Amino acid sequence: MGTGLIGTSVALAVSGRGVTVFLSDRDPAAARTAAALGAGLARAPGEPVDLAVIAVPPSQVGAVLTDAQERGVARAYTDVASVKAGPERAALRRAPDPARYIGGHPLAGRERSGPLAARAELFRDRNWVLTPSRLTSDEAFERALELVALCGAHPVVMHSRDHDAAVAVTSHVPHLMASLMAARLGEGPAGLARVAGQGLRDATRIAAGDSRLWGDILQANAPAVAGVLKDLHADLSRLVPALDALARGGAAERDLGMRTLVDLLERGISGLAGIPAAGHGRTADAASPERHGVLVRVAERPGELARLIAAVTDLGGSAEDAAAGLSGGGPGLTVRFAAPAGTAGRLVTALAADGWDAVREDDGGRPAREGREGRKDTRIPTA
Amino acid sequence: MGTGLIGTSVALAVSGRGVTVFLSDRDPAAARTAAALGAGLARAPGEPVDLAVIAVPPSQVGAVLTDAQERGVARAYTDVASVKAGPERAALRRAPDPARYIGGHPLAGRERSGPLAARAELFRDRNWVLTPSRLTSDEAFERALELVALCGAHPVVMHSRDHDAAVAVTSHVPHLMASLMAARLGEGPAGLARVAGQGLRDATRIAAGDSRLWGDILQANAPAVAGVLKDLHADLSRLVPALDALARGGAAERDLGMRTLVDLLERGISGLAGIPAAGHGRTADAASPERHGVLVRVAERPGELARLIAAVTDLGGSAEDAAAGLSGGGPGLTVRFAAPAGTAGRLVTALAADGWDAVREDDGGRPAREGREGRKDTRIPTA
Structure with a gap:
């Protein structure tokens, strides 16, 4: 119900999985456009459906839900609005059967709106918050979980107020x-x-x-x-x-201003560490709890380091966290790559087979994960 | 001078074009890392070079420039700091030969820092601001323009204060x-x-x-x-x-609050229209001064509209601005695509050859470019 960007994307996703979808919108052109995209049938179902997905702005969820339940269009109801307490309050106060409703919010969107902007893949690997109320039935909960799974998203259960x-x-x-x-x-x-x-x-x-x-x-x-x-x-x-x-300001005021400024910049960097990397429902730390260092010695020939980075990338490693330092006092550089604990050993073996002087870093006393900044003045001990 | 992210990226870009580059950094490991990447030679030049690129934080440009000019390392000097008035002031006040200096700022960067984050392509198609002072010589200006061209960037000349x-x-x-x-x-x-x-x-x-x-x-x-x-x-x-x-608030206050809010949101949307799209030194409006409409009638069969969008994309058109509406009162939808004036005719011909009912929109009295929003309730007149 509602064939804008989100509603049509949901319909495309589940239609693609073989589910029969009935499309409606207060603007018939929008529903017929969604149907012509292959999102479903632009007509009312003959009998109650398993789940009605209400894809309208937050302020309209309560009225659309109430009307739909009065007409008995579905056995369970959810919505996709990005605010959850208001729709829940409306469901509990006004809807004929609040037990059949569960709030939902897929964490996905685009700057374009309308059915033509819809994508079946919009929700893949995104989190989808479900906010059961104190009255939500197990059946409604399970239907919503099925919807989330059909869209390829990850369900996250939260209280509507916390959301x-x-x-x-x-x-x-x-x-x-x-x-x-x-x-x-x-x-x-x-x-x-x-x-x-x-x-x-x-x-x-x-x-x-x-x-x-x-x-x-x-x-x-x-x-x-x-x-x-x-x-x-x-x-x-x-x-x-x-x-x-x-x-x-004078010197003392400038010092204080600089401290305030750098403190903010550093709190910002810390704050970013807490949000998940793209495509993951988990933070970077949670996704890679253990990383091991791989140390490779490189001769100081022009392009030799570029050749090493290409080799590491070819072998499935990443140079994103790489840091280079001097190899003790003599010539040559030592480059440190961070690799997931499970693959560091394989990376060393493959690099050695290619002729590189690669070893696993001794992890005794060394932090498993270093900061995000390039450390151009880091001296890396030879292994 | 300075082989962090920007300095090393400049060196990689111009080395790749056959220019001899000498690398220095107050941290020898950084300069040697850049050299091992293939960015140049980690040693001092034997005689003055054509251009010294000072790639250090803004507060250090003045001191590094003064020291370099005292040693006579180059015939011209530029920098890459993202602030320009301070370095210019320092050059005019303290540097031995301010005529040989021109400020510069390539509009490119990454969140990672240090030489290992460098990319030869970092500046490709980006703007590169040059801020000649009242003393800057033609020779220094021309050397800097050559540098910008070698990096594949677009030169933009501005006053340092305006920058x-x-x-x-x-x-x-x-x-x-x-x-x-x-x-x-x-x-x-x-x-x-x-x-x-x-x-x-x-x-x-x-x-x-x-x-x-x-x-x-x-x-x-x-x-x-x-x-x-x-x-x-x-x-x-x-x-x-x-x-x-x-x-x-009460109803009247809420109305006023909503007007303030929507006014801000709309001023934000207007503000975005003034900044260039990715990879362009020009705004979207400037880059596509004229766009013509292409209208295609689509039968209301499931997937027919998706098939049309795929056809338009295959033919080099874009569905990003597409809007669908009803075809008069009967069945069928009309989809409008916006295409650059020069290609709209070809798109119509190619679509017609594929069996689509496509025509160029009559442009009399119709704006050449519409808003960015999907217009799901728009009725599009049949052509």
């Missing part, structure tokens, strides 16, 4: 900040477009989302969003004087 | 905002990592950059950064009450 507090930090406030920065671009100094790089595009990309849908989402989660926004406003109130001190 | 004002908006303040948001992730509610999606990763990615280098950059541009930060602080001071009103 809303978390997405305020991870999605809603970042969207507002991206909008604030993007709005400044329209009012900025001349020549601004000529110094816009990839970093800016990435930092502001989410601001391109549909303004009416996002207005609805932000309104639906306004209490949590307002709280995070106030925290950010307070952070900014401390940061502005620090930059002012760096711009105009 | 710094622009990057404060496009790079430095977005970095600080990403750091503020990322820092909040470390202090957020439980379950936060499970609701982190691609949007958050993109919005905060830049915060991963080297904190010492970024502290230096932000300090060097502190006056401009402080100014933009104050504007953003004022914007946020207006936004917080709007969210508060949406969370707790």
